[in-house]
Amino acid sequence: MTDQTVSPSALTDPDWWRSAVVYQVYPRSFADGDGDGTGDLVGITEHLEHLVRLGVDAVWISPWYPSPLYDGGYDVADYCDIDPRFGTLAQADTLVARAHALGLRVIIDLVPNHCSIEHERFRAALAAGPGSPERDWFIFRDGRGPGGDEPPNNWPAQFGGSAWERVVGPDGRPEQWYLHLFAPEQPDWNWTHPGVSAMFDDILRFWFDRGIDGFRIDVADSCAKDMSLPDLPAGTSRHDKYPGHPFYDRPELEAIHRRWRAVADEYVDSAQGPRVFVSEAYLGPITRLAKYTVKGRLHTTFNFDALLTEWAYDSQRAMIDATLAGYSGVGAPSTWVLGNHDQPRVVSRYGLPVTGAPFIPGEGLGQRADKGQALTADLALGRRRARAAALLELALPGGAYVYQGDELGLEEIDLPVEVLQDPIWERSGHTVKGRDGCRVPIPWSGERPPYGFSPPLAHAEPWLPQPDSWADRTAAAQTGDPDSFLELYRAALAVRRHHRALGDGRLHWDPAAPEGVLGFHRDPHFTCWVNFSDVTVRVPADVEVLVSSDPLDDGLLGPDQAVWWQRTR
CATH class of the missing domain: 3.90.400.10 (Oligo-1,6-glucosidase; Domain 2)
Structure with a gap:
């Protein structure tokens, strides 16, 4: 196996963001360093070596700011401090310095649409x-x-x-x-006020000066509003972001984004390399969203079509084609994502009878699947597909994001209603459980909760309860097991780091791939096959298998499996 450590010299690469694999940390649920049942900065710092061994390039930390936590920290009371439950500014500085010493970049959240009622x-x-x-x-x-x-x-x-x-x-x-476009405890800023723009300039500089490498922009399509405040047309869904919408994807957004980019570009000449932005915007079609990444605006944007598209050959190929065409048209890389803190776990989603929305060539995503079915999943099927999806994501041109615990194959947890904290539960009139099921603290070691999430002598329970069935899902239990999720991710990321074909670039569809197999080549000498058919297919005999999502039986690739290979002659 190739060396998976990261050289700190990688921090000077001016194009790092075009190919980066970024690991998302939800701080309350990653690792508890002080034993109070809530994840914190000490816990993150103590587990950075896990990310290095995994093989990622950067860590994105969800909001760590002071907050009453009405919406998991996305209700920010102070943009220039750390929530005491997570730690201190000094501990944040230590975390960033340690990450940089290990060759990892650090991205944090910017929440510019709204703040907290306690701001x-x-x-x-x-x-x-x-x-x-x-x-x-x-x-x-x-x-x-x-x-x-x-x-x-x-x-x-x-x-x-x-x-x-x-x-x-x-x-x-x-x-x-x-x-408040979100919870009542999250009042929206007025971005026509010059003081708001100036304040966020100062916020960006505050964190850039402390060594932060970039920001994930929360709901990057919603800051600007039509200040005449017109009614929406009758029957408009809250998910409908039609052109001309009074509070989504307004033309005034471009000036806001360019102003942020100008601040980031003040730091381009530092030894640390460029500071970057990734946009969170559930917005289609792809060509519309790609405009956020034109020169002088934001660097990248999440490709949520990859997350929401059904697990099916035609939809996946159409989505990939549209994505690559949309971003290449503006000179930006694609940024692939399978999971995050807002969506049911990929293992559970892919175990459903309906795995997502169909992607229609020339149109984009069809009707979104019902999230409510995510807890009735066939987990064995979901895990097989999630393993294959990981290889597909990591083989595609551009960058990729990994949500904490997906490298362990964690599933969505059906939590009892009395522990739910997501505001969606209350605001839906107790009809939608919300997002807490994907935010359960992750397991590190041991046979029972808290699975090493908290120190051995801690008495506090984790802030959300962990299931009794995760003993075989811990990082410790999976380490060294060649068939585990964790070792699959480590192997794939090691190949990705060292293979010249992977990362930013282009792909060519493989005309020789069997029917129902999504196959593509990347130069030099790399091929990925993903079997979406219901029959077993044979991998060519004259190839070297680099990684497979499940062991190949005599060169046979089963349904819902993926393989990376290169020709030996």
Whole structure:
């Protein structure tokens, strides 16, 4: 096996972001260093060697800012500090320095659409009252109807209910409403206010000066609004982001993105290499989203079509073709993603009768599958497909993201309702459990919970309960087992790091691939086959197998399996 360690000299590569494999850490659930049942920065720092041995290039840490955690940290109370439950700024500095010493870059979240009701500027806005300059930082409006008792318009919140919350004044009487596209505890910033833009410039510089290598931009398509606040057309779904939408993908976004890029480019000449952005935006078609990565705007954007597309030959090939064409048209790399903290675990999704949405050539994704079925999965089937999907993702041109625990083959957990913390549970009227099932603390070692998540003598339970069935899913149990998820990821990432064909670049479809097998070549001398058919196919005899998602029986590739190979002559 090739050496999987990362040389710190890789930190000077100006194009690192075009091919990077980035590991997402959800800090509450990665590793608990102080024994209080909540993951923290000490825990992350102590487990960075896991990421080095895995073979990734960078770590993305979900929000670590002070927050009341109404939405898992995406309700930020202070953008320039660390939540005390996670640690301190000094510990963040130690984490970044240690990551850099190991050759790992560090990306953190920027949450620019909204903040927390506990942010000092929102508290000042509430105290100052209607018509005050303090309220101009947010989007306050009088209500409609008699006494202003109705919201200013019909915009829905993504977590359910109205996107407007009414303020109660000091005298106990209702007054204005404020906009929140997500939970009521997350008021939206007013990006037409010059102070908001200047504040976020300062936030970017604060973290870049501390050595941060880049930012993942939360809901990067939603900061700008049509400030006339028109109603949405009747029957519009909260997921419908049609062209001309009053609060999604507005033309004013481009100036915001370019301003952020200008700040990042101030740091381009540092010895650390360029500081970069990756956009989170569930937006289609691909050509529309690719515009976010034109020169001078953001560097990359997540390809959620890869995450949401059904596990089927025609849809996967059409999605890959459309993705590569869309991003090559603007000179940006594709960025592939299979899972994250907002979606059911890939193992569970791929074990469903409906594995995602069909991808239609020339149109994009069809109707999205119902997330509610994710807990009725055939996990053996899901794991087989998830292993193959990992090889497909890591073989495609561009960069890739790995959500913590996916390298262990973890499944979605059906949590009891009394422990749920995701605001979706309450905002849906207790009809949708939300995202906590993919946020359960990950297992490191041992035979029973907390599986090494907390120190041995810790008495606090993990903040979300772990199942009793994860003893064979721990990192320790899988290490050294050639058939495990973990060793598959390690082997694939080792090949990817050292094979000249992989990372950024192009692919050519393999016309010799059997029917139902998604096959492509990458130069020099690399081929990936993924078997979407229901029959076994034979891998060519004159090849060297580099990695296979499951052991090949006499050169036979079974259904829902993948293989990387190169010709020996």
